[in-house]
Amino acid sequence: xxxxxxxxxxxxxAAITFAVMLTPAKAALEIVITEGMDSARPIAVVPFRWKGxxxxxxxxxxxxxxxxxxxxxxxxxxxxxxPQRPSTASEIDYPRWAGLGVEAVLVGSVEPxxxxxxxxxxxxxxxxxGQITGGTRVLRNGELVRSHDHILDARTSVIDDxxxxxxxxxxxxxxxxxxxxxRGAFMTRIAYVTVNFKQDKPYELVVADYDGYNEQxxxxxxxxxxxxxxxxxxxxxxxVSFENRRxxxxxxxxxxxKREQVTDYSGINSRPVFSPDGRSLAMxxxxxxxxxxxxxxxxxxxxxxxxxxxxxxxxxxxxxxxxSMVFTSERGGRPQLYSVNLDSGQVRRLTFEGEQNLGGxxxxxxxxxxxxxxxxxxxxxxxxxxxxxxxQILTQTALDESPSLAPNGSMVIYSTTHNNxxxxxxxxxxxxxxxxxxxxxxxxxxxxxxxxLR
Amino acid sequence: xxxxxxxKGLFIAIPLMxxxxxxxxxxxxxxxxxxxxxxxxxxxxxxxxxxGIERSKSPEEIRQEQVAALAQVNMVFFEFDDSRISSSAGxxxxxxxxxxxxxxxxxxxxxxxxxxxxxxxxxxxxxxxxAKAVVQYLQNMGVSGSQMTTVSYGEEKPLIRASTxxxxxxxxxxxxxx
Numbered sequence: 001x002x003x004x005x006x007x008x009x010x011x012x013x014a015a016i017t018f019a020v021m022l023t024p025a026k027a028a029l030e031i032v033i034t035e036g037m038d039s040a041r042p043i044a045v046v047p048f049r050w051k052g053x054x055x056x057x058x059x060x061x062x063x064x065x066x067x068x069x070x071x072x073x074x075x076x077x078x079x080x081x082x083p084q085r086p087s088t089a090s091e092i093d094y095p096r097w098a099g100l101g102v103e104a105v106l107v108g109s110v111e112p113x114x115x116x117x118x119x120x121x122x123x124x125x126x127x128x129x130g131q132i133t134g135g136t137r138v139l140r141n142g143e144l145v146r147s148h149d150h151i152l153d154a155r156t157s158v159i160d161d162x163x164x165x166x167x168x169x170x171x172x173x174x175x176x177x178x179x180x181x182x183r184g185a186f187m188t189r190i191a192y193v194t195v196n197f198k199q200d201k202p203y204e205l206v207v208a209d210y211d212g213y214n215e216q217x218x219x220x221x222x223x224x225x226x227x228x229x230x231x232x233x234x235x236x237x238x239x240v241s242f243e244n245r246r247x248x249x250x251x252x253x254x255x256x257x258k259r260e261q262v263t264d265y266s267g268i269n270s271r272p273v274f275s276p277d278g279r280s281l282a283m284x285x286x287x288x289x290x291x292x293x294x295x296x297x298x299x300x301x302x303x304x305x306x307x308x309x310x311x312x313x314x315x316x317x318x319x320x321x322x323x324s325m326v327f328t329s330e331r332g333g334r335p336q337l338y339s340v341n342l343d344s345g346q347v348r349r350l351t352f353e354g355e356q357n358l359g360g361x362x363x364x365x366x367x368x369x370x371x372x373x374x375x376x377x378x379x380x381x382x383x384x385x386x387x388x389x390x391x392q393i394l395t396q397t398a399l400d401e402s403p404s405l406a407p408n409g410s411m412v413i414y415s416t417t418h419n420n421x422x423x424x425x426x427x428x429x430x431x432x433x434x435x436x437x438x439x440x441x442x443x444x445x446x447x448x449x450x451x452x453l454r
Numbered sequence: 455x456x457x458x459x460x461x462k463g464l465f466i467a468i469p470l471m472x473x474x475x476x477x478x479x480x481x482x483x484x485x486x487x488x489x490x491x492x493x494x495x496x497x498x499x500x501x502x503x504x505x506g507i508e509r510s511k512s513p514e515e516i517r518q519e520q521v522a523a524l525a526q527v528n529m530v531f532f533e534f535d536d537s538r539i540s541s542s543a544g545x546x547x548x549x550x551x552x553x554x555x556x557x558x559x560x561x562x563x564x565x566x567x568x569x570x571x572x573x574x575x576x577x578x579x580x581x582x583x584x585a586k587a588v589v590q591y592l593q594n595m596g597v598s599g600s601q602m603t604t605v606s607y608g609e610e611k612p613l614i615r616a617s618t619x620x621x622x623x624x625x626x627x628x629x630x631x632x
Contacts, residue, residue, distance in 0.1 A: 197615070224610035226574060245563075246605050247578070268582055268606060271575045284575065291579040312579040328576060335576055359573040372573055379571065399617070401573045417570075420617055446574065 030212070031070055031426075036433030040075035041179070043068065044097065044105045047079060048122070049087035052112040057161060060120065063168035064106065064175070067186045070211065070426070071176060071410065072433025077102060089123045089151050094131035102127050104152070106175055116161045122171060123154040124178050152178045165213065185406040186210065189450040190413060191228040191237055192424065196442030205239060207254055210406075210449070212437060218254060228448045229273045237448075238262070238272035238281060249283060251298075262296065271315055275322050282306070282316040282325065293327055295342075306340060307347075317361045326350065326360035326369055337371055351384060353391045359401060363429065364409040370394075370429070372401050381414050381427060394431040404449045405429075413437075415445040517560070520553055521632045529613075530588065532626040535572070537583040539591045543628075547588065550630055551595035558598060564588045565629040566606040567613070569622035574608055581606030588628040 045065040050056035068074040083096040087109045097105055108122030130150035153174055159167045166187065173184030188210040195202050201220040205228060208215040219225065223242035230237060231251075238251045249263040249272045263269045267286035274281055281296045285303075293306040293316045307313040311330040318325055319339075329338050337351040337360040351357035356374035363370065363383075373382035373393060381395045381403050397416040404413050409429060416425045418436060422443035426435045437444075511519075528550075530543035539547065554560060566585030568577035585604035593599055614621040 224607060226578075226608075226610065242605075242607070242610070267604070268578055270578045284579070286579075286582055291582065312576070312583070314579045315573065315575045328573075335572075356572075358576050374572075399570060417617060 030438055031066075032436045032438060033069070034434045034436060036072055036428065037075055039432050040069075040073060041103050042101050043074045043076055043179075044082060044100075044102045045076045046082060046085055046087070046105060046107045048107075048120070049085070049109040051109055056110065057118065058164045060110065060164060060168045060171065061106070061108075063165055064172050066211065067169060067172035067184075068175060070435065071172075071184075071186075072426075072428040072435075073176070073180060073410075089125045089130070089148075089154075092125060092127075092130060094127060097127045098131050104175075104179060106171070108171075113158055117158060118161070119156060119158050120167060121154075121156045124152040124175055126150045126152055165209070169209075182410065183408045183452070185408040185410065185449075185452070187453050188407060189234070189453065190404075190424075191230065191448045191450070192444055193225050193228065193446045194439065194442050194444050195422075198442075202442075205237070205252075207237070218252060218257075226446060227271045228446060229271075230448055230450045231274045232276060232278040232451055234450045234453045236274075238274060240270055240272065249281075251281075262298075262301075273317055275318055276320060277322055282318065284314045284316065293325065293340075306342065306345075315359050319362050320364055320366045326362060328358045328360065337369065351391070354382075357382070359403060361403055361405060363405060364407060368429070370403045370405060370412055372403065381412060383429065383431075392431060394427045394429075395425070395434070397425060400425075402446050404447050406449050407452050413447040413449055415447060517557060521560075524550055524553060524630070525632060528630045528632075530628045531623060532584055532628070534569070534622070534626065535580065537580065537587045539587055544591065547591050548595065551592050551597050554592065554597040554601055555595070558601065560632065561601050561603070563631040564592075564602055564604045565631060566604065567611060567625055567627045567629065568609045569625040570609045570612065570617065571622070572609070574610070577608035578606050581608045584626075584628050588630070 045061045045068065047059060047061045065076040068076055077100065083100070084093055086092045086107050088107055092105060092107065105125045105127055106122060107125065108120065111119045113119045133147045133150060155174065157167065169186040172186040176182070176184035176186070189207055190210055191205065191207045194204045194206055201222045203221045203223065203225045204217050205219040205225050206215055206217050218237070221241060221243050223245065226240040228237050228239040235255060236251055236253050238249060240247050241250055247269045248261055249269050250259055250261050252259040262272070262281065263283065265285050265287040268284055268291050270284040272281050272283045279298055281298055283294055283296060284291050285294050286292070290310060291312050291314050292308060293313050295304045295306055296302070306325065307327065309329065309331050313327055313329045315328040316325045323343065324339050324341050326337055326339050328335050332349065335356045335358050336349060337357045338347050338349050340347045350369065351371070354373045354375040358372045360369045360371040367386055369384050371382055371384065373380055373391070379400050380393050381400045382391055382393045384391045394412065397418070399417040400414050402415040412427050412429060414425055414427070415422055418438070422445045423439060424437040424444050424447050426437065427433065527546050530539065530546055554562065564585045566581035566583070568581050572580070582604060585606055589599070589602050589604060592602065612621070612625045613627065614624045
């Protein structure tokens, strides 16, 4: 342990050399939806009415419509197809919207409220219910009142002009949860690694909003960077860096740029993953001979060995309750997924279909595992259900790897190959919605979806 | 160097110095040279024969030359998802083993690499197995384990950046770095 402590250098000088100015860039990732809009529910996101003088400061609803489209669950109709531009539920002409098959309408307004501050009001309106009962008088507790049960949600907030994008994602979250019963994951980020050999330092660790906006490079290096993984509070990333010509695990605060070197063992130091409580870090080390899974207590830096087998054991991922892990092992001859109970140490094989199954990750409800399946030489993202064991292939792209789930379990982001380049792609957990996130240049890989951010 | 060699060296050195003097005067007189008159070129037959002695190389220089030669053939290639040393790879490793056994102070890093198929983390493990297979092979030929360290880059540093079988074959490699 004292040996280990020597290596632990808080905010090492290397950090200063490698850390990069947090330079905001415009979105490097576009979105190309390739499949699945036929099953999406038609809705309308009506541009919010600007109640100030001059041009509107920003169009909140463009961001909201893009979010909802990208979720794969909704298909916002084009603004040009809208029969009217209501800003409140009372202005909605229901039959005209119902005639278009629109299920729900988002309406609202933006009003100046002091210098650089705005009052944003919005309502989510159920079109069918509005058509039947909207605005009618109903008897309630012996009194005749105006029915408002067609208004699914209504909110008013005061925001400043730096918060428009964030607040748009907040509206998307409210809309999504209202309409699906599931929490929205629009206020999240993704971390990924880009590789561009035209640069002196080809390897970059990048963080962006989940939609690719506000891209920020956290680290540039001449040597490979791998396996970024989020802390449960979304403030830190653990990753592997080869900057010292061997793999070492680092933890970096994404806001303060403080960086801590966590490991420098001989051999492999790979795939760090924070435990759900954030107190431990699972990792793969080969210091004792061959790749085994360990858990490090981040307070004491004490290591606990989880696996003990002469075959390759790698790619640990925690179950949502933190009591077990899924991992990849070659103990059966070829790489397959296994689970290990962290209390008893009991190991159980999970996958049997296909030549190989790798890179397993639990869905947030713990009932499914998303993985990379190799069948007839093709690598695709797949999902296995428990306890049925049914395996479903979700993607048809080539060389798919590194799946990472949105915190609400609705969507998988993964790395794939398109036109001979590594790009990121999205697939919904039901396999219906598919999209590509092409980058401007270079390769993009190892995506990691953040937890919910506040 | 024995006395005989030294003497022979001097005989040759003296005419060489003369020649050097000639050529230096030629250098300043460009016009003369342009006319073609009085041109004395080194190695031309003016009745002298020029020879040199081979300067003996320091052991370090010899070693550096050998390392440079070995660096030209410092890669061995593997089959898909496999870490066995082929017979052609064995021949390459033999040359390195011979050198490393004779030079026990020379240390090398053995890199293990993979093609892009399979997950990055699994390929780190596979790359290490390849690097260790090279180490094992060299150890069996007498190289000391303390001369070698390994590092696996998995699929992160391809030799050829393409998604073809030819590229994959080149990327699945072990590299001996001096």
